[in-house]
Amino acid sequence: MASRVQQHWLTFSRMWLLCDARWQPAPELAKRICKYLEGRHKPVYHPLTDCGDHVVVINTKEVAFDKNQWEKKLYAVNTGYKNTMIAMSAKDFHRMDPTKVVEREVYSELPKNLQRKNLMTRLHLFPDENIPDNIKQNLVDIIPPVMEPPKRLDEFTEEEKASWPRFFIPPADYKPSD
């Protein structure tokens, strides 16, 4: 068995977790990412202990909002000049930088204390599937998705389409009206 010091380092070792943001609702995804950033998924969790993990989020440009939140939701953005905070819709904000929406959602979801900026440094956001190798080699596990992304019709195979349950089977001479 490891010594006491080794045991301590092992217990509080940091993990690198992969999270796929493809077609995931942004607020719920942020809530789940925060759980792992703060270390709430560990039985040794304590709010004053720095026991959080690194989270690598990919496909942030394909993140989702429900209803008309892309138009309705506003983010406060500073343009860089003095006294120029403007309200930008989520759609424009996302178009400006595809990682910003997830970042802002996670930032607002984290506890509002001095640890917030330290925790944000352990969040790594990538707009697409490409991860640098130095980050990719650290990955250990994935974060389970908030919801399974639905499949498009062209992604189904022919067997799956044939075996799909149907409400009624139209007769051979059935012709839809227009």
Place this chain on the structure above:
Amino acid sequence: MFLTLARYARSPPPDKWWKRRYVYNNTWRFWGRHRNCYKIAIQSMQHAWRAAKRGRREKKRFVRGLWIERLRAASEEHGLSYQHLVVGLDMAQVQLDRKVLSHLAIYEPKTFKSIVEIARISYGEGLMAATGKQPEGVSLGSCTGTRGSFKGDLWSYCKCRNVRGGLMFAVFAMTTSPRT
């Protein structure tokens, strides 16, 4: 006793030094004039006492919340929710509290894993009993404890503990699929 006016006039005042000494004993760690000047010191001492009393109660609340948070993390690691863990252990008449369970989850992880298995079986058994199916695997419901009417199924458990939501669920389950 001040039997005469002359003795009353001559009686010494209460010892101011010891009165103040008591306050300074309690404020010796405070900052600046809060430890030296009596008027400020006694105010800050009373303030510290109020905060300490409040803290004694808040500490218990915080620690219990922390146990629950840790148990939620530990049980979800084994694929069981916290609610199912607690209810399942209660149904199996395992009377470990949250403090001991969270301690086991950190220091004796293998023991905790088997405890989670007990909770899972017991909770599933209760559901199966409510829906009229026979339990499979290890039978934990056959033990008879101090709760007389509890026989291991969800129905009698709800009757025992007067669980309202669970009772409604059991009634619903039994009316839809009555026990054979």
Place this chain on the structure above:
Amino acid sequence: MANHIVGATGRTVTSGFLKSVLQNGTGRYVCQLQRITLKFCKASVQSRGARDYVENHLLDFAASNPGVVVYVTPKPEIHARIVAEYLNGEIHTLFIDKKSAEEIQQHVQSLVWRSGLPLIRLRKTQHTENPSIQGQWTPFTNRPCTSTAALEEKLKTLSK
């Protein structure tokens, strides 16, 4: 009582954890009290219990505790007190004014049983050097040390 700790709140009192002197008592027990000095007045009313203790109980105590050196020093007009010196150099003074002989006997017994370590506020009432038998929880207890199968599968779908 000897175990009284001065302080209003948690911060004014030094706090710590339970300790024992070199695991005293797991094998054999060594009494940590080495010397005890009884100071009292021969004439005052306050020291009556102390005088009573010296007359009736002190010889029995010295006979039953051969490892403890006992001094009796009467001094005029003094607050009666017991000065206990321990193996680690600590000195504890206990005032026994207006106390009966039986009370003093109990206090002396508590001084004998003490370890001589300073009196502090205890954060926990129990302590162990080896908290875990099966090994403490780590992120790898319920998960492989290398990447999991789910991650491998995910990376495979990404590389397509």
